[in-house]
Amino acid sequence: MDEVVIDLNLFCDFFFTFQMQASKKYxxxxxxxxxxxxLNEMATGRSPFESNQQDVRSSKLTDKPVxxxxxxxxxxxLLQKLLKKRPHKRLGVNGNIREHPLYKKISWEDVERQRIPPPIRLEDVS
Structure with missing residues (x-):
């Protein structure tokens, strides 16, 4: 089996946030x-902060998501509310993500009680 190598600089840049830039506690x-x-990467296949590789960090600090x-x-x-520059304004910190319209058809009680079958079972994929 081939060995998988992860470039931590790229990985960290993907999750790099403003609190990290300022070396603040988070x-x-x-x-x-x-x-x-x-979520954005899954939906689009790219970062919402597109820029050349050298400017990825500064793009996240200054640009609005596209x-x-x-x-x-x-x-x-939903993405705009999750990607707020100020942490205290992000959905999940400020407001309950379960109440967002994207999730209006989800029965959170059924999710918590594991009453909803998964869309794909691992044994179905092999």
């Missing part, structure tokens, strides 16, 4: 930022 707000970055025209307004709204 809390769960950084997890909501990372969730927004991952979303493709085809992305739904509901998903854009």
């Amino acid at each position: 809390n769960a707000a950084i997890d909501w930022w990372a969730f927004g970055m991952i 979303f493709p025209e085809w992305m739904s307004e509901t998903l854009q709204d």
Whole structure:
């Protein structure tokens, strides 16, 4: 099996946040930022802060996220709220993410009680 090598500089740049830039202490707000970055990457295949590799960090510090025209307004709204520059304003820290319109059809009680079957079972994939 081939060995997988991860470039930690690229990986860290992907999750790099403003609190890290300022060497400030950080809390769960950084997890909501990372969730927004991952969700955007899953939806689009790229970072919402597009720039050349040398400017990735400064782009995240100064630019607003850019979303493709085809992305739904509901998903854009969620991502904008997760990728707020100020940690205390991020959804998850300021407001309950479960109440966002993107999740309106989800029964959180059913999720917590594991009543919802997974869309894909591992044995179905092999």
